[in-house]
Amino acid sequence: MTYEPVPATHREVRLARRPSGAPAPGDLEVVEAPLPEGEVLVRNEWMLMASAYRELMKERPGLPLPPFPVGEAPTGRTVGTVVRSQDPAVPVGALVEHFQGWREYAAGPGGAFAVRDRDLLPGPEYFLSNGPTAWLGMAGMAEAGPGDVVFVSGATSGVGSVAGQIAKARGARRVIGSAGSKEKAEYLVEELGFDAAFDRHDGPALDLLRELAPDGIDVFFDNTGGEQFEAAVQLARPGARFALCGALAGQNGDDTSAGRPRLDLLTAISRQLVLRPFACFHTPDQIDGWNRQFAQWLDEGRFVYPRTVVEGGVAGAPQALFDLLDRKFYGNVLLRLTGGTDRIDEGGSR
Template sequence: MSTETPSTTREIRLVSLPEHLPGPDHLSAVETPLPAPGPGQVVVRNRYFLVFPGLRTLIVGKAEGVPLPPLHVGDALYGPAVGEVVAVGPGSGLRPGDEVTHLLGWREHALLADTDCAPLGDALPDPVAHLASGTPVYAALSRIAAVRPGDTVLVTGAAGAVGSLAGQVARLLGAGRVVGTTRSPHKAERLRAELGYDAVLVPGAIPFAEQLAAAAPDGIDVLLDTVGGEQLTAAVGAARHGARFALVGALSGQLAAERDGDGSSAPAELDTFRIITHGIALHGISGADLGPITAEWTKRFGEWLRSGEIVFPQVRIPGIDRAPEALQELFEGRHTGTVVVELP
């Protein structure tokens, strides 16, 4: 069974390799044929897709251990998306009108196996909330670096998709004090006013370790790190005995604009003597490890959204033609929260 679908669609392709961060000059919206779905396949009309910094690493294609394939010149970009099934092939378990998530964003329509789609269900009140980067936040703060009542929590990169949720989740899980970091003084004020942070540090003229010592004079118990670099170095210096660190991102490397930075590494100098003597636990979190906790996070996220205990900061960029610009704006740190492209 199938229904009428367009014969062509548009997708964002990589048209040249960047020397530094990828931007609009390296991407293009290209019209391409859209085949009819075959057995077990569906066509999804995408409504929203996620703009995320990990694309920098996929475009370079040098990082080992990344569970996603690299992008080459001529390839369409990809990533999490939400859309509506508009056509189905024989034997499909989905039907036209079903809303689903999948990983073929960065295009107006996606042809894929129905087994590569997940129905939205009714756990979340807003379809875009399915694109939130909350699973690693919840895994980190409820399990891996489990927050205990009264803990002091540090979140680096607090204005991003992960950090804008992390301060709120830490508070809901019992944190006594939550400290964040951001590159923007303007964002710092919003993080304090709306998103659960008691103090927000802006690395700059004052050494970051000094700022952290002033904001958390008794040290930190939990770190949720999305940045690495000097902020991770300082966090080790500020850690209390038995501190738990969850490393979920490496933006200091992914957003490095210098010629020799390719987004595939994020070096940091760590005091291993202090790590040993203070019993600091460091755990890296990969998206491939998060499957079992996703359902629990989705349920709690929906409950918190409906009760008003949490807000979901997001920016919607209209139209696929704006997608390359949206990626550049993400790298430049212009937005707070999750950035998505919204398709008409």
């Protein structure tokens, strides 16, 4: 059963060697390879690019996932369309989400592919948002809600850009973001509806944050660690909730202070802070729940999908990762792997 013709070979990116220091062009190679085989064959349309992939390229103890194997295509969150199937639960034509990214086609048993309701969201790439992580952190860990003053560090990141909007949509009184440039700070306020934002290069984080939150913060959603974490502790109000998602900052080189900020225990104890570090693993229910919430907020016009679309195909994946690590992008970074689109939707995209 064939939905569309499939080629005999496809392109995929392989990890050629482990990076020494920051990932560099020779670490990833694009190869032409035989089409993968399996019960279900999927043409990949979009992959979410993520800074976490930098860490998984290395042999780094303590990560929640094993490192990418050398000589193989890495994993990555991807959506595509089923083009061949022997599993009736994953039929031809279905939109599916899976982890065989960095390649044009994916294959495997039906259980490797989660079917998505294509009509729920405006496009397949909407199913790849960092929303489940942002939602888990902002709603589940930090319980941001009406009246809260919320600070999101690294707020133009894929997770941060969604997290800030979630806080607003849940009724937060004031949402403040930090960003890596003046342009990104403006983007937060003008396009994503943050109440205030600062460029972290403009001074000590403690001073910048205090100016925007003179009475302190109730919620901190951390994507960076470092001095922004330390500033958030100093400005936390009693009982403030911290959702900590910022481990990956500053790991690209010797800036270890970002990944290992000082924790002021006396202040944390005096104010009875709740610190919840959390990783990006989600149950199917969490993902479905987020996608439904996302659809509703989009319908109500209360949300934009903050994203950068990279049109380079599989061959452009390595450069897209390098550009992401150079902080060139805004919001969720979506790499088109195959196909095109006749739909134009620029909401929140740069």
